[in-house]
Amino acid sequence: MTHLCQSCSKRRGGALLLSVVAVMVVSILAAGFLNLTLSVTRRMNASADSARALELAEAGLAEAYTGLALARTGAIGSEAAPAVFGDGLLWVETIEHAGGRVELRSTALHGSGRATLGLVAQPTALGVGSLGFFTSEDLRLNPDVRLDSYDSALGTYADQMNTALNNKGIVGSNGDVSVASGNLIFGKIIIGTLGTVDLASGAIVTGGTSQRADDEVLPPVDVPPLTATTSLKFIGATPKIVAPGELAYQTLSVGKASNMVLTGPMTLVVDDLKLGLGAELVFDTTDGPIQLYVKNSLDMATSSIVSTSTQVTSDTQIYVSAPAGKSVNFGAKSQFYGFIYAPEAEIHISAQYELYGGLVCKELQLAAQGKMHYDLALGATLKSTLPVLQAWRVVEMPTSIATVRKDPFAVMGLEKNALLALGEAHADQLLDIRYETSGGATKSYLGLESEFDWSEVALLLYGSRDGLAFFLPDDYGEGDIVASDPLVDLVESSLSSKQLRDQLLAASPVSSDALIAACGRDPAMSSSDLDSVLDANYPLGSDVLLAAVASAALSSSALKDALIAHSPLAPEVLDAVLARQPPLSSSDLSNVLAKQ
Amino acid sequence: MKPTSSQRAGWTLVELMLAAGLTGLVMTKAALVLREAFGAAGRSTAAMHPEDQARALMERISLAIMGSDRDTLFPAAESVHTSQIRYSMSLGLEDGELVWSEPEEIRLDGSAVEWRENPGAADERRVTWTSLVSPLLAGEVVNGEDDNGNGLVDEEGLSFELDGDSVHIRLTLRRPEVDGRTVEQTVESVVCIRN
Numbered sequence: 001m002t003h004l005c006q007s008c009s010k011r012r013g014g015a016l017l018l019s020v021v022a023v024m025v026v027s028i029l030a031a032g033f034l035n036l037t038l039s040v041t042r043r044m045n046a047s048a049d050s051a052r053a054l055e056l057a058e059a060g061l062a063e064a065y066t067g068l069a070l071a072r073t074g075a076i077g078s079e080a081a082p083a084v085f086g087d088g089l090l091w092v093e094t095i096e097h098a099g100g101r102v103e104l105r106s107t108a109l110h111g112s113g114r115a116t117l118g119l120v121a122q123p124t125a126l127g128v129g130s131l132g133f134f135t136s137e138d139l140r141l142n143p144d145v146r147l148d149s150y151d152s153a154l155g156t157y158a159d160q161m162n163t164a165l166n167n168k169g170i171v172g173s174n175g176d177v178s179v180a181s182g183n184l185i186f187g188k189i190i191i192g193t194l195g196t197v198d199l200a201s202g203a204i205v206t207g208g209t210s211q212r213a214d215d216e217v218l219p220p221v222d223v224p225p226l227t228a229t230t231s232l233k234f235i236g237a238t239p240k241i242v243a244p245g246e247l248a249y250q251t252l253s254v255g256k257a258s259n260m261v262l263t264g265p266m267t268l269v270v271d272d273l274k275l276g277l278g279a280e281l282v283f284d285t286t287d288g289p290i291q292l293y294v295k296n297s298l299d300m301a302t303s304s305i306v307s308t309s310t311q312v313t314s315d316t317q318i319y320v321s322a323p324a325g326k327s328v329n330f331g332a333k334s335q336f337y338g339f340i341y342a343p344e345a346e347i348h349i350s351a352q353y354e355l356y357g358g359l360v361c362k363e364l365q366l367a368a369q370g371k372m373h374y375d376l377a378l379g380a381t382l383k384s385t386l387p388v389l390q391a392w393r394v395v396e397m398p399t400s401i402a403t404v405r406k407d408p409f410a411v412m413g414l415e416k417n418a419l420l421a422l423g424e425a426h427a428d429q430l431l432d433i434r435y436e437t438s439g440g441a442t443k444s445y446l447g448l449e450s451e452f453d454w455s456e457v458a459l460l461l462y463g464s465r466d467g468l469a470f471f472l473p474d475d476y477g478e479g480d481i482v483a484s485d486p487l488v489d490l491v492e493s494s495l496s497s498k499q500l501r502d503q504l505l506a507a508s509p510v511s512s513d514a515l516i517a518a519c520g521r522d523p524a525m526s527s528s529d530l531d532s533v534l535d536a537n538y539p540l541g542s543d544v545l546l547a548a549v550a551s552a553a554l555s556s557s558a559l560k561d562a563l564i565a566h567s568p569l570a571p572e573v574l575d576a577v578l579a580r581q582p583p584l585s586s587s588d589l590s591n592v593l594a595k596q
Numbered sequence: 597m598k599p600t601s602s603q604r605a606g607w608t609l610v611e612l613m614l615a616a617g618l619t620g621l622v623m624t625k626a627a628l629v630l631r632e633a634f635g636a637a638g639r640s641t642a643a644m645h646p647e648d649q650a651r652a653l654m655e656r657i658s659l660a661i662m663g664s665d666r667d668t669l670f671p672a673a674e675s676v677h678t679s680q681i682r683y684s685m686s687l688g689l690e691d692g693e694l695v696w697s698e699p700e701e702i703r704l705d706g707s708a709v710e711w712r713e714n715p716g717a718a719d720e721r722r723v724t725w726t727s728l729v730s731p732l733l734a735g736e737v738v739n740g741e742d743d744n745g746n747g748l749v750d751e752e753g754l755s756f757e758l759d760g761d762s763v764h765i766r767l768t769l770r771r772p773e774v775d776g777r778t779v780e781q782t783v784e785s786v787v788c789i790r791n
Contacts, residue, residue, distance in 0.1 A: 018622060025626040029633050036637045043644060047651060097692040118688055225666045225761075391686035391694055392790035393663040 046405075049113030052088060056108030057115040060090040061392075063422055064104045068121055068387045071463075071470035074104050075427035083425035084416055086110070089408045091425075102387070105395055109408035116397035121387035122219050128341055129314075129378040132170025132187070134360045136218055136343065138195075139173040141180050142368040147171055148186035148486065150356075152313055152337075153377040157356055162507055162514070167206055167486035169374045174215040179203040186486040187374070202499070206489030218343035218360065219388040221321035223293045226269045234260055242266070244288060254279035254304075264288035264315065271296040275304035275332060283308045283338070285315035294320045300332035302350065308337045313357035313375040320345045324362060339378060433463040433471075487514035491521055501529035508536040515540065516547040524553035531558040542570045549576045560588035567595035639777075646728065646781040650769045653709065653726050657702055658787045660685060660711075661756075661763050665696060665791045669758070679704035679752040681763070682715065686791055704729055704754040707770075729753040730770040734782040761789045 060083075064074040077083035077091035088110030095103040107116045128134075133147055141147075149169040150160040160166050169187025171177065176195045179185065181202040188207030191197055197209045226248035234240045235255030242260065246267045253274040254260045260281050262268065265288025273294050275281055279301065283290050286309050298320060300306065308316050316338030320328055328345045330336075333352040340347065340355070346363035349355065355372040366372070404411050419425075431449040436442055436459040445452055449465070463471040487510050490503055504510055504518065510533075518525060518533055525533075530553050534540060540548070540562065548554055548562055563569060563577060569592075577584065577592060584592065607615070664683035671678055680703030687695040701715040707729045713721040730753035735744030742749050746766070748757065757764040766784040773779060 018619070021622065021626065025630060028630060032633055032637055036640060039641070040644070043648065050655070095689075097689050101689060101692060103689050118686075120686070120689055120694060389790075391688065393686040393688060394659045395688070 046112050049111030050115070051113070052086070052110040053108045053113030053115040054117075056085055056088045056090050056110055057106045057117040059085060059422065060092045060106030060108060061104055061117055061119050063426075064092040064094070064106065065119065065121060065387060065389070067426055068102060069470075071429075071465040073427045073429065073466075074102055074121075076106075076422065077420065077425040079107070081425075082109075082412075082414070082419065083422045084419040085422040088113075089412070089414070089419070090422070101390070107397060107401065109401065109411075111407065112405040114397055114402055114405070116395040116401075118391075118393045118395040119389065120391040121389055122217065128218065128360045129339060129358055131172055131216065131360050132358060132374045133364070133372055134170075134172040134216065135362060135364045136174045136216065137363045138175035138177070139171070139364060140178040141171075141183050142366060142370070143180040144182035144369045145180075145366055146184045146186075146371045147374070148184070149374040149376055151376040152311060152356075156311065157373050162485060162487050162511060164485065165376065167489065168376055169207070172212070172216075174212075177209075179205060186489075202495075204490060204493050204495070206486045206493075218362075220343060221293065221319045221341065222388070223295060223319070223321050224267055224269055226267070228269065228271060234258055239282075242268075254281055262290055262292070264290040266290045267293075269293040269295065273298045275300040275306070277301045277303050278305075280305040280307070281332075282306075283316045285310050285312065289315040289317070292316075292318045294318065294322060294328070296322050297326045298322070298328045298330070300330055300353075302331045302333075302352075304332040306330075306332040306334035306336055306353070308335075311337045311356070313337045313339060313378055316357075317341070320347075320361075337375075429465040431463070431465055433457070434461040435459060435463075436461065485511050485513045487511065488517045490514075491517040497523075497525040497529045500525060501532055504533045505536050508533070510537060512541050512544050515544045519544070519547035519551035519553065521553070524551070527553055527555040527558050530554055531562070534562055538565060540566060542573055545569070545573045546576050549573065549580055552582075556582075556585045556588045560584060560592055563592045564595050567592070569596060646769045646771045646779050647783075649726060649728065649771075650767055650781045650783045653769075654765065654767055654783045654785050656725060657709075657765055657767075658785050660700070660702060661765070662787050662790050664789055666761055666789045668696070668699070669763075669789065671758070677748045677751050677755045677757045679754050679756070681756045704752055707731065707753070709754055726769065728769045728771050730768040730780065732768070733766055734768045734780055762786055763789065 060076060064076055067076070068074050074094040075092060079091055082089040082091040088108055090106060090108040092104055092106045097103065102121050104119045104121065105116060108114070147169050148166050150157040151165045154160070154165065167186045169185060170190060171185055171187065172190040173195060174192040176198065177189050177191050178198040179189070179200060181200040183200070183203040185205045185207075189197055189205055189209045190212050191209065192215050193212060195211065199205065224246065226246055228248035228250045230249060231251035232249045233251060233253045233255065235258050239259040239261055242262050244263050244266050248269040249271070251272045251274065252268075252270040254276060256276045257278040258276070259279070261284050262282065264283070264285040268290065270293070281304070316336070318338060318340045320340070320342035322328055322342070322345050324344055324346060326345060328342060329348045330353045331348070331350045335354050335356065337356045339357045340359045340361065342361040344362055346365065347359070347361040348365045349367065349370055351367040351369040353370070357375045358378045359372065409416055428448050428450045430447070431452055432446045434442065434444045435457040437456055438458040442461070443456070460471050487504065487507055491500060491514055495503065500518070504514065515534065515537055518530060530551070534544070534548060545563070545566060548559060554562075569577070574596065577589070583589065661681065661683065663685040665685065668684040670682040680701060682699055682701045684696045684699055687697050689695065698714050701712040703710055703712065708727045709725045709729055711723045711725055732738065733744060733746070733751045733753055733755060736751055737743050738750050740749060748755060751766065753768045753770075755766045764784070764786045766782070768780060768782040770778055770780045
């Protein structure tokens, strides 16, 4: 045994040496691979963090951008108290510029990734389709124009004449409005914040006048990026059919006595549009809408014709981006169902260009006796509350943020759980809302939004932030139109008896409400004028006959004729006749009774 | 019989040779393993650099194009690819008005990607972003055919293809290594023009 141990001790160390060598080799290999793996991981993380930071910054911009549409300021969190989203941090700063433009800057940090993006937006409080007939400059109407309304979603204009829907026109401006003699405005006038109304004698405005809380900012026309390389100048005996699609022309002209049909769906961009004498331009929107963008000038000769294949006003839209000073002349003969938007142009519309839809422009020259009928459905179809995005860019981020590429929570000393989520980190504002709870109760709240519990709201009825509405009921702004029938307002206006007779005769047959109002008018119509109006609206209902019997305006003889014409009378009418003060003459009463 | 001390000490020649041979074998093997491992690590690291460079360059080009104004983009023609693109990009608002940059250009010049401000003008400013661009995109040969199946014919190492408001960017970097090998890295991206 001793021998063996002595032998072992002499060879001790050989295996150890080999083991050490092997361990060293394996260790070096392991260290090398670990280093390589760490390097790859760091590299991949850095790349992923960079991409995630960019996406976070985009998310911040998107949240702020949509916030602007809801009357929020756009600011989200701050560098001291950023919002948390995913595993990153972000905040959005806003800078308000003249003209209402808002610049948003979204800074995001994720791992080692950093990104700052900027966006310029132009908030729009109302969709331009809701503005009715609107000019951003002063509006001066020529004599004898008629501006009223209808709802294309509920029927044709003809069906809605002299109904409540005919009495909801909107004539607006950011400045003054001058209403000339003979103007009939069935609806209301909304002037600018500093504007005034000049109402000439003989002009009628059924819905009164109000002042807008803020002047409207008209967003610029967003012309599609289509490049025009050629012109289309058509002259021919057979109609020229322009196929659907996205098209651009330098000049689009339809020559003398020629006919061109634009077929939807179509987006057409032209520098200049010209219709010659007797030329006809048809907007065929049977298969889809047509958006026509005019970048420079538009000129429709007096004897030209423009028509639309359907009466859907949102299907035909004309956008004019031409600056002021360029000729924009709608001189054609037309019953045009569509929407015209020209925020920088002065628009000339002839009396024979009858517009059904809406018109928003900088300045308007509507010829005497012109007619425009605002389509109430346009407000819903063209409403766009999203701000107009004007520019996006990558912003150089502050050095203090860019240089330290470590976990942002550690760098900024923030606790993730103590931070607000992206959607909850909007800047606090004064919230004014009216709402229904889940129990059906109607409540209102006025105070800081941070102190309001939105879970109480089952149905929002009205909402504003810092005085700027973000949710309005459908009938908002219609409260000051009191009459259901524009002719009732006409009866109650200051027109003379003769003027009123002429207007009512021209509008006959008129509603029972208008006839009843005419019978009870103060000051009263003359007996002959009232008799003429009643006579033109035979047969009369019992309610109208009752009003006629009660009217002191009708002479005994005129009333007798009306009663005999409607005999035998209903018992309540007969009772009213017998009780009338002053009574009918005995001979007239005898004649009436003889017919029963 | 007790063994003498000379018998107990030392190794036989056979034992020595065997031990030396085995040790040498183990050491040689270990050296080979180390060499192979370091070689693999080196190759991997070498491949990373062009990929990093390609991705960084792609991000730079992408962000420039994303922030550009679509109306100023040139060439504006779709369905043709090009190795240079000119644009103006948003600089934000100044005194309430939108400000756009002077014309800028990203172009392939030989094997270099250059960014130029006011290209062709007297006050032109240029910066070389990389000098490692392959003459042709990976898999492509100058033969009038689409060799790499991406729909483009004989495209260069940097190519831009416009499709509506989107730009398809393709880039191949090629870097010679000290051991004579060439590392090639291709990246591509589709970005949407935001303005």
